[in-house]
Amino acid sequence: MSTGITKRIIACLDVTKGRVVKGVQFVDLIDAGDPAELAHLHATSGADEIVLLDITATSDARPILIDVVQRTARQLFVPFTVGGGVRSLDDASAIFDAGADKISINSAAIKNPEIITEIAERFGSQAVIVAIDAKRKAGAAVSTEGTVPAEVYLAGGRIATGRDAVEWACEAESRGAGEILLTSMDCDGTRKGFDCPLTAAVAKAVNIPVIASGGAGSGDHFVEVFKAGCADAALAASIFHFGIHDVRELKAQLQREGIPVRLPC
């Protein structure tokens, strides 16, 4: 039976110093353009949501660039998420005032999980995405019970926490997160496909939507992550920026594969 709801395709803009950049496995950054222009371009070509991540705000220990958020939000009429360097309720409030609909918190949520509840109580759970950067544990196989051992990393993949990704996703949900943005550090930037077993493990463990991220390189990868990975949404950055894929073309393929998507877009 059709549930009626569609699988979402989310275009992600990784931003540093006000410019969109793309790296491989979180390093070696190259310039990909202006955030406001790219956000508008993706929305008109059919992206269901836009995510803007300031990927060096935490490592540079500075707040997110509010003017970039404002400029990007101005002409955007699809859901708009902003993340990177959100450390307090005040940081979140400033981002919402600038026109974001949701904030994504990563490092701050691990260090101070109460912030999830604080922001959710003020702005609603629908406005709080907990982003998890996870890396499979070396040598640990997927168990017969379907558990997938993966460790949570902080600060754009720079610091290991020792925490299990699935367990942390469950805690984030119980503290008020409205969605989980799960990035596989092993797959990110490789264009070899999403980490479907890890995505499925998280998606089955929580009752909130899970956005899969890291590894998109072809339309087939999106089909896999929606089917085998049980993802509610999938996020990609580089494949859209350089015009390798148009969201419209990707959605047409998903529809042919029987995956419900928003069309026409």
Place this chain on the structure above:
Amino acid sequence: MITLIDYKAGNLTSVRKAFTHLGQETVVTDDPGQVRDAEALVLPGVGHFCTTERLATSGVRAAVLQAIERGTPFLGICVGMQWQFAGSTEAPETQGLALFEGTCKRFETTLKVPHVGWNQIRRTPEGEHSRLLNGVPDDSFVYFTHSYRAPVVSGVSAVTTYGETFAACVERDNVFGVQFHPEKSGDTGLRILKNFCDYANERSTR
């Protein structure tokens, strides 16, 4: 001039931005006097139904009812639409406006709750000539994010299905409500907001 009612829950920026994009002036207030005298009222809403309790204690609830009585166009968004029903099991102590019958209840489905994402709306027979949906084809996609849903009763102009069928839009005389977020629903959402503005502007120049 569109008056956006602020009740200190959630974020009004996106709704305001959408009206600005449509060339419509807006003012944000929590003052009962300004609400009573508004040309058109919009109650955006996110979060818990109990936050609408503030509207009762501040006197805004009474002002909204007076404005509706005078024919002021009124649009409720998300929890703002749910507030137009009698109440919600999310906060049984909190009274809605009871402009539409029935109570909002949590989704009873094995699917994930909240219902987050793009889903389709379809007119009811009663909504065939909906002013709010003028020019919006059936099965258009709009963006939802909610855990409680309103029943399909008299006054419901469009429905959506997520495990079960629920009220997506309500419309009666000068009162309109949408469960989804038109300010986040691309061109379809902007068209719906424009329809509301056109209705409001027509009325204020009459």
